[in-house]
Amino acid sequence: MSPARTDHETRRHDVSEAVWRVLAEHGFAGLTLRAVAAAMGASTGLVTHYFAGKHELIVHALAILEARTQQRPRLKAPAIGLPTLRTRLLDMLPLTPEGVAMNRIWVGSWDVALSDPALFSAQATRYERIRAGLCTAIEDARHRGELPARADTQRLATTALSFTHGLVVQTLFAPERFPAEHQIELVDDFLATLTTERDHE
Structure with a gap:
């Protein structure tokens, strides 16, 4: 060179x-x-x-x-299925100072992406990729009997991503109300509602 x-x-x-x-x-x-x-x-x-x-x-x-x-350290899922879904959701949250900084920047990028067609398309594709990863974990969980067999995978992935992003925004605006341990509790509560539906089948 x-x-x-x-x-x-x-x-x-x-x-x-x-x-x-x-x-x-x-x-x-x-x-x-x-x-x-x-x-x-x-x-x-x-x-x-x-x-x-x-x-x-x-x-x-x-x-x-x-x-x-993509390069940031990620949690390691202990197993496929519901544990992987849980890990994917936790990986999106501002659980550490680095996670807070990363999420603040991502939220700040929404305005510029929404106002530019090319950037809009790129970010829409990114969210499709995220949902696809959630769908894989959800499908595995269904096949393992951890989620209802009748669950709509795409709909559930969209719900999970919406829940997580809502939690991100709340945490960024009220960090004192949403420390890391509380964010994790809320994720576990969310996942518990999914498995409760399975128990009522």
Whole structure:
């Protein structure tokens, strides 16, 4: 690899790290070329070498957010079926300081995604992927007799995701009311209602 290419990749890494620092501190509302340049201690002109404008910067920021979300440490499910469903739900919640920061950024991204057709499509696809993962766990739980055999997998996945995202938003706005242990209790309460339906079949 040539020195020039190495320098370019190093600089791009530095820019990406600066983008993440701005997101973590100010969210998408504060994400500007000037703010990224300030985080790097560099000129705005250097940043515009990588991003022609705000839209390209936002696209890159969302890519970083998705990558960091995929790379973050995750809980290990003890078994397939209901334990996996529980683990997937817990993994979405702001149970740690890192989880709080990640969720704050994701919630902040909704506005920019809803106002741009391409970003809207990308985020809609992301939620389809999340629901598909929940569907797999739900199907396994049905086959293992942990959930009602008549349960509508797609509907239940949508309900579970809606419950989890509602809990995320409540926790971000009232963290003192929703410490990690209470969030976990609420997830277990939610899952208990599903298994109660099985018992009444």
